[in-house]
Amino acid sequence: MLEEVTLTNFKSHRSTELYLDSSRLHALVGKNSSGKTSILQALHCLSRLSSSEFKNVFGYERSPDFLATVGQDNVSAIVKGFWGYGNNRKGWTASYNFRRDNHKWEPEASWKLDQEKGSTKGWYQSLSEAPYPIPAALKYAVYLKLVAAKLAEAAYSESVTPRVEYDGSMLAPTLDYLRSETPDQFRRLQEMLKRIVPGVREVGIRRAKVKVTRQRLIEIDGKSISYDENQEIAGQEVVVDMNTGDRIPAHSISEGTMLTLGLLTFLVNPNQPNLILLDDVEQGLHPEAQRELVSVFKEIIQANSNLQIIFSTHSPYIVDELSPSQVHVLSNTNSGFTCCKRLDEHPDVEWATQALTTGEFWDAEGEDWVIAGETHD
Ligand SMILES: Nc1ncnc2c1ncn2[C@@H]1O[C@H](COP(=O)(O)OP(=O)(O)OP(=O)(O)O)[C@@H](O)[C@H]1O
Ligand SMILES: [Mg+2]
Numbered sequence: 343m344l345e346e347v348t349l350t351n352f353k354s355h356r357s358t359e360l361y362l363d364s365s366r367l368h369a370l371v372g373k374n375s376s377g378k379t380s381i382l383q384a385l386h387c388l389s390r391l392s393s394s395e396f397k398n399v400f401g402y403e404r405s406p407d408f409l410a411t412v413g414q415d416n417v418s419a420i421v422k423g424f425w426g427y428g429n430n431r432k433g434w435t436a437s438y439n440f441r442r443d444n445h446k447w448e449p450e451a452s453w454k455l456d457q458e459k460g461s462t463k464g465w466y467q468s469l470s471e472a473p474y475p476i477p478a479a480l481k482y483a484v485y486l487k488l489v490a491a492k493l494a495e496a497a498y499s500e501s502v503t504p505r506v507e508y509d510g511s512m513l514a515p516t517l518d519y520l521r522s523e524t525p526d527q528f529r530r531l532q533e534m535l536k537r538i539v540p541g542v543r544e545v546g547i548r549r550a551k552v553k554v555t556r557q558r559l560i561e562i563d564g565k566s567i568s569y570d571e572n573q574e575i576a577g578q579e580v581v582v583d584m585n586t587g588d589r590i591p592a593h594s595i596s597e598g599t600m601l602t603l604g605l606l607t608f609l610v611n612p613n614q615p616n617l618i619l620l621d622d623v624e625q626g627l628h629p630e631a632q633r634e635l636v637s638v639f640k641e642i643i644q645a646n647s648n649l650q651i652i653f654s655t656h657s658p659y660i661v662d663e664l665s666p667s668q669v670h671v672l673s674n675t676n677s678g679f680t681c682c683k684r685l686d687e688h689p690d691v692e693w694a695t696q697a698l699t700t701g702e703f704w705d706a707e708g709e710d711w712v713i714a715g716e717t718h719d
Contacts, residue, residue: 343479343650344385344617346422350439351414353380356679363667363684366643366650367636371661372672372709377680378654382485382619384409384419385652389483389617391438392469392476396449399468406440406447411679415442425475427647432456434476436469483617484508486608490626493604494592496550498577503613510604514578514592517607518547524612531603531610538627538634539599543583552577598626602635609642620653629659636663658701666691666700673709675716683712 345362349355354377362368370378383404390399400406410417418439425432433456440447450465453472470477485508492510499515506516521528528545536542551574558571580592582599592600608618624632640663643649655661661669666685673681685704688694688711694703 343425343648344421344423344652346420347381347385348420349381349384349418350420351411351417352384352409352419353377353411354674354678354680355380355384356411358680358682360670360682361684362650362652365665365668367639367664367668368650368652369661369664369669370652370654370672371656371669371704372680372682373674375678376672376674376709377682378672379621380680382621382652382654385421385617386483386485386619388419388421388436388438388469389480391451392436392472392480394470395467396438396451400440400449406442406449410440410442416440421480423479425479432475434479436472436476436480438469479616482615483619484608484615485619485621486605487621488601488604490597490600491593493600494580494595496552496577496579498552498554498575505611505613506604506607510600513604513607514547514550514580516611517545517580518578520607520611521547527610527612531606534606534610534638535599535603538602538631538638539596541585542599543585543588545603546581546583546589547578548581548589549576550579551575596626598628598631601626602631605635606638609638614646614649616648616650618649618651618653620651623653623655624657624660629657632657632659633663636660658705660701661704662699662701664700666695666703669700669704671704671709671712673712675713681713681716 343366347360349358370381372378387399387404406417416439418437420435420437422435425434435454438449438451440449451469453469453476455473469480487508488510493513495511497512497514499512504512504515504519506513520531532545535545554573554575555570556573557568559566559568581589582595584590627635639651643651669685670682671685675681685700688707698706
């Protein structure tokens with residue numbers, strides 16, 4: 343479980359601290375470009391570093407050239423958390439940072455266990471070398487940016503336990519796996535989907551043709567030449583019985599329905615991640631469906647003591663279902679850098695919680711109060 347996040351010179355975050363309450367469900371709100379996605383990205387990088395090497399995690403658009411605030415020579419993310427409950431609870435801190443030295447970025451990972459004195463600091467290939475429970479606590483995090491068109495694609499999987507990819511591909515094989523291996527979970531998923539999108543009757547999976555490209559080798563005059571061969575093979579696609587008709591193929595199902603189905607498939611999967619990072623969680627959903635989605639989140643969190651969900655949203659309907667301590671409000675200072683406070687830090691919170699819903703409170707107060715009195719511009 344993550345408890346504290348500190349970002350330094352991470353894009354628009356010159357110095358941002360987040361204190362996550364014990365609810366395990368946390369919202370990031372704020373105007374466009376206020377730094378919500380960047381927080382999810384920083385956390386996802388840390389998680390990936392628990393099983394992958396620096397060079398694989400921080401490539402291309404995630405290179406420190408782009409992550410470090412323009413003009414700065416260092417960038418870092420520090421996360422404090424714990425693993426286990428009661429007597430088994432172990433506190434830990436894990437971080438990465440890059441320092442620019444002679445135009446070259448030097449990466450460093452560090453970690454610390456609460457019970458032990460001192461910290462281990464230095465250049466490590468990845469956080470997988472950190473002591474238990476740090477890799478376990480960080481390893482199963484997923485950053486979802488579901489795309490309805492990807493969820494609707496017919497797909498084929500060679501994996502014994504297929505999983506929906508971060509963009510939503512592989513939905514049909516994953517659902518097929520859930521239906522045959524964990525039928526109770528599959529039924530639960532359907533019930534939750536029906537609560538959020540009441541027109542849904544039943545979710546099905548049927549066989550469908552999938553185009554795959556395979557690499558082939560031929561030998562000509564003793565030389566191996568590789569070429570791509572397009573093939574059609576049998577895979578699967580999702581079909582949904584709706585109140586308007588049965589067996590409607592996924593590509594004709596509404597976007598909000600497919601996005602919800604994809605998200606729920608992640609949430610009920612027996613190989614569920616520990617930390618789910620969700621960007622723009624309400625995309626495509628009606629206000630009532632948004633409210634229902636948060637109550638589904640709460641139920642799933644209740645049933646899974648290791649699951650934590652951090653999401654960004656622009657919706658007061660989503661925020662309405664949360665308490666002020668679950669809402670992190672981001673605002674930009676005059677020079678554009680991010681400031682962040684929890685809604686329960688607002689000076690009028692006591693009065694507001696008696697008179698207003700959390701969404702109404704945020705709507706009425708906006709974000710400017712977050713930077714009132716801030717002088718570090
Ligand atoms: N290297 C950098 N240095 C300084 N600022 C940066 C850097 N990279 C990105 N930014 C700033 O951070 C912003 C990106 O923020 P982010 O994507 O986290 O916003 P968001 O709150 O998710 O917005 P939205 O609601 O539009 O999705 C950019 O618009 C830019 O202003
Ligand atoms: Mg964003």
